[in-house]
Amino acid sequence: MRTPFSLKNHTAKIGLLLLGIAITSCNALKRVEDDELLLTKNTIYADGEKVTSEDAQSLIFQKPNSALLGYPLRLHLYNLAKKDPDSSYQAWLHKNDKREERLNNLLSKKQVARLGESFMVKGYSEWLKQIGEAPVIIDTSRTRKSLERLKAFYGGKGYFNANATYELDSSKRKQRAAIDYQLTLGDPFIIDSFSKKISSPAVDSIYQLNAKNSLVKRGRQFNIADFNNERERLTNIFRNTGIYGFQESSISYEILRDTTKASDDQKLDVEMSIQDLRKRDENTVTTSKYYVHRFKKVNIYADYLFDTNEDSLQSIDYNNYTIYYKGKLRYKPKALTDAIFIKKDSIYRELDRIRTYRQIANLNTFKYPNIDFIVDSTQSKIDANIYLSARPKYSLQLDTDVTHSNIQYAGLAFSSSLVTRNVFGGAETLSLSARGSVGLLSDASLSDEKYVTEIGGDINLNFPRLWLPFISTNKIIPYYMLPQTKISIGTSFQKNIGLDKNALNTIYGYNWSPTETKRHNIELINIQYVRNLNQDRFYNVYNNSFDRLNNIALDAFESDPTVSEFFEEDNLQLSIPDGTKGFTEAVLEEGRFNLSPDNFSDVRSLEERRVRLTENNLIFAGNYTFTKNNKQGITDNEFYQFRMKIESAGALLSALKNVIPFSQNDNGKNLVFGVPYSEYFKTEFDYIKHWDLARSNVIAFRSFFGLAVPYGNSDNVPFVRxxxxxxxxxxxxxxxxxxxxxxxxxxxxxxxxxxxxxxxxxxxxxxxxxxxxxxxxxxxxxxxxxxxxxxxxxxxxxxxxxxxxxxxxxxxxxxxxxxxxxxxxxxxxxxxxxxxxxxxxxxxxxxxxxxxxxxxxxxx
Structure with a gap:
């Protein structure tokens, strides 16, 4: 019988109703005085057009209180706080005279005051103010400053004669107002002529070779951003074409026109000046010409300590590098020099310095290096000193964790890893890791024992280069792309977890990054072998599958009581594993019980699934993954990421079946070590895009498509894939x-x-x-x-x-x-x-x- 109203069924609606009442009852003007106006909106108009640019909006000093779906939640939280929590405390004491008298007898007035400061009323109010937001009251002095900022902003775009005013619109709601910023831009100024004045001949020669790509050109609208970007462009060019120590401040621009006078002639003459190098001593400033610098000598200090006496160091020359070391050189010279992109007799390039830093860090053997450049008296030669400080040869890490799952009530997991660096003298890294867990079994029907355990281990060997025996890959994938080779092997053993799997994994692959945004990963070999130890436990583990099969058996029992031979003695339930196996064989192989087509189809699909999930798997695959991510740091909320993966399994083994006589099972599937190998083709596409809506509001989107197609030796894709x-x-x-x-x-x-x-x-x-x-x-x-x-x-x-x-x-x-x-x-x-x-x-x-x-x- 249904009651007219069920509180249980309407709890959520009642909660939403109460929340709505609480929200609408708040007063946004609680902290706004009678002669003040609460700012509700800023709107910028340029020549009558509404401006939505975040760059322009960010110039306004005062912004309305933040809103959550149009509701100023933080403002209302701030208004909920007591205006003077100390007075609330005193009022509470006066209402409780005996409590006040008792406190005064025990404490001094000063102590009572301190107690009041820590009283919950004040603490709660301060917390509300901290997470809340004070009302934004319109301050016309700040509004005028915002106008000046906006004029300067558009002045930087060539609108030097722009006019700006503002209007307050307080007609819509009481004690609230919106501000409209009105700008009349006029015509922009245009660059009519461009000239240059460069003091250093070396700089002038380099500029002439790169002038055609200038961002400041005749006929363009004046835009301060173009000048800044051109200054950065030229600085980057000079620093990467031999000009060591080039200063961006050496580049300046002069506007040859009085832009404060209104005129029909909106043309500008621009002169670029690149001055000489300026050096500041304690009391004087000197200037000198810029020169193209070449490296005279490159020195590498291996395992260097800054308190080391250099006279005690030994040295060897290798491939135009001089390597200094103390005692015994622990690194192969080639491993060190391959990480250095600064070469003898080459010109100075800032890019080579950056790549050297990145590749040394990629070795995972040294701490962040120190690179020192010494310019000789001719101002054209440089000695480069590269100081390397080794990381510890060994490092050990231990982790523990408390776990809970549908298999175990509670468990304890641990892991440890030992890292050994510079294993073979070529900055290789060897990692040995072990992991394990033990927990209390939550379902007694899964095992006669009370505990579940899992142990495993991995061996990982990383080379800071593409390692192929007898083949040089440096010309194909240079070292500045941070190439790595990964070889790993791992295993795990489960007990009382599912079907108790033993697994073995082996990977041999490469990865490299041609740019900071792109990454390639190739796994030439990815082998996974999974062995199920307790296949008869399938229906204990997969309860839904058992319930479906048992219900079909109960339906069959109503018309054929002989089904009871597969039931347990005490109830009408299939025994595991003999009953489930016998009933399935009786239906599929013997044709007993005359099941309906739907029930027969369900029994067949259940048996196919049981075989699939209990059989051992051998996956012999290779894959390629391409990733592009243009995110700049953890605070970047305007970026995209694209990932594509292609994987093929079993193709190589199938290609060998005409050469190697594989044995076959009853279904005609080829076997390797007694296990049918998987054969499939798999592809994935993953795209992520983030849009920054300003003020920490972000829209994030993701799309994913994945398809794995079995063929040849497989009728389906392994569960793990x-x-x-x-x-x-x-x-x-x-x-x-x-x-x-x-x-x-x-x-x-x-x-x-x-x-x-x-x-x-x-x-x-x-x-x-x-x-x-x-x-x-x-x-x-x-x-x-x-x-x-x-x-x-x-x-x-x-x-x-x-x-x-x-x-x-x-x-x-x-x-x-x-x-x-x-x-x-x-x-x-x-x-x-x-x-x-x-x-x-x-x-x-x-x-x-x-x-x-x-x-x-x-x-x-």
């Missing part, structure tokens, strides 16, 4: 592995497929202090395609399958700890393709069916 949907970094309205494939819903415990589409859109905004907020929409799904899955609800069939794309929306709270962000997101199922078509929209759009996700850092 397939895709899943849902989770804190995917569609946050569904738990991980619970979305899809297609229109199915929680078909298996871990739902996966070989085709994935995902789209994420997120609006991020500040709330108060280090507390951030987000509104998001996540769309996507997974499907089976080109494999052995025949369920039409789980497969991608045609364009109509795009209707299976699920949509989740929600909100999130984040706390910024500077070095990382703690994230809590709440997702609601907005469009659920697993429901009937008429019930897909907003069916579970409530807090009772919401999914809560905890994560570290942003999802993308």
């Amino acid at each position: 397939s895709y899943f949907a849902g989770g804190s970094n995917d569609n946050r309205a569904w738990n991980a592995y619970s979305l899809g494939p297609g229109t199915t819903e929680n078909l298996n415990d871990f739902n996966e497929a070989n085709l994935k589409l995902a789209f994420n859109l997120e609006y991020r905004f500040p709330i108060a202090g280090d507390i951030k907020g987000a509104l998001f929409a996540d769309a996507g799904n997974i499907w089976n395609v080109f494999d052995d899955v025949e369920n039409p609800e789980a497969t991608f069939n045609n364009l109509s399958s795009f209707g299976d794309i699920a949509l989740g929306t929600g909100f999130g709270l984040r706390y910024d700890f500077t070095y990382f962000v703690f994230r809590l997101d709440t997702g609601f199922k907005t469009y659920n393709p697993a429901e009937e078509p008429a019930k897909r929209w907003f069916r579970d759009y409530n807090f009772g069916n919401a999914v809560f996700n905890i994560g570290i850092n942003y999802p993308f």
Whole structure:
């Protein structure tokens, strides 16, 4: 029987109603005096056109209080604070005379005052003021300063005779006003002629070779940004064509016109001057010509300590470098010189100095180097001294963690790693790591024992170059691209976790970065071998699969009681593993029980899935990944990232099948070490874009497409190479592995497929202090395609399958700890393709069916 009103079912609505009442009851003018105006909006107009440029908006001194979806939350938080918390404390004491008398007997007045300062009222008020925002009261003196800034801004664009005024619009709401900044620009000034005056002949010669790309040219509108960019361009050219120590301040421009007088002639004459090098001593300033410098000698000090007596050092000459060392040289000379881009008899280039710093850091053997240049008396020769300070030969790291999962109530995990540097004398790095965990088993049906354990280890060897025996790769991929070779082997052993897997992984690959934004990664060999030790435990682990099979057996039992031979003795439930195995064989191989077509199809798909997830896997693959990321530092909120990955598995082995006589299993699959190797082709595209909307408001977008196609020796893609949907970094309205494939819903415990589409859109905004907020929409799904899955609800069939794309929306709270962000997101199922078509929209759009996700850092 349904009651007219259920408090339980309307809790969320009541909470939202109370929140709305609390918000609308706040008074934004609480701290605004009668003769003051609260600033609500700034608008800039240039020649009648509205200006939305962030550069122009940033010049205004006073900005309205920040708003969250149009609501000034921080202003209202500030208004909630007590104006004078000390007086509140005194009022509280007067209302409690006995308490005041008791306090006065125990404490002096000064002590009582100190106690009042620490009283909760004041602490709460100060906290509200700290996270809140004081009302922005219009100050006309600051408004006039903003006008001057705007005039200067447009003056820098050539509008020297611009006029600026402002108007206050206070007619719309009481004690509130918006400010309109009006600028009349007029005609811009144009560069009519350009001349130069260069003192140093060497600089003049270099300039002539690069003048055609000048940003300051005749006929262009005057723009101060062009002059600044041209100064930077020329400085970069001079410093990379031999002019050591070139000063950007040597370049200056002179405007040969009185721009303060109005005239119909809007033309300018510009003269560029490049002066000589200026040196400042204690009392005098001297000048000297700039010269093209060449390196006379390059010295490398290996394992250098600044208190080292250089007379005690030994030295060797190698490839036009002199290497100094003490005792015994621990590094191969070639390993040191390959990291140095400064060469004897070459001209000075700032780029070579920067590349030397980067490559030495890439060796992971030395601390940040010190490079010293000494110019001789002729002002044309340089001695370069490169001081290298070694990192510790060995370093050890230990980590521990407390864990919890659906397999274990509580667990303790540990890991340790030992790093050895300069293993073979060529700045190679060897890393040995071990990890392990032990926990209390949460489900007694999974094992007779109480504990779960996992141990593993890895060996990683990194070379700071592309290592190919007997082949030189430096001309193909130079050292300034920071090439690395990675060789790794790892293994892990699980007990009472799933099917108890033993795994072995081996990788041999290369990576390099041709620019700061681009990165290439090639894994020539990526081998993964997975062995399942307890295959009979499948139906203990995958409960959804067991429930489906057991329900089919119960349906069959109603018409054929002989099904009971597969049940446990005490109840109508298939025994594991004998009952599940016997019932499946009776249905599929013996044709017993006369099941419906749907039930027969389900038994067949369950058996196919059981075989797939319990069989051992051998993946012999290679892949290539290209990444481009133009993000400039952690504070950059206007960037994009693109990643493309291509992977092929099993192709090489299949190419050898005519040479090597592989053995085969009953299904005709080729075996390597008794295991059918996987054969598939996989490709992925991932694109991320961030837009900075100013004032820490950001829109972030991500799109992902992934497809893995099995062929040849495989009918499906291995579980470890397939895709899943849902989770804190995917569609946050569904738990991980619970979305899809297609229109199915929680078909298996871990739902996966070989085709994935995902789209994420997120609006991020500040709330108060280090507390951030987000509104998001996540769309996507997974499907089976080109494999052995025949369920039409789980497969991608045609364009109509795009209707299976699920949509989740929600909100999130984040706390910024500077070095990382703690994230809590709440997702609601907005469009659920697993429901009937008429019930897909907003069916579970409530807090009772919401999914809560905890994560570290942003999802993308």
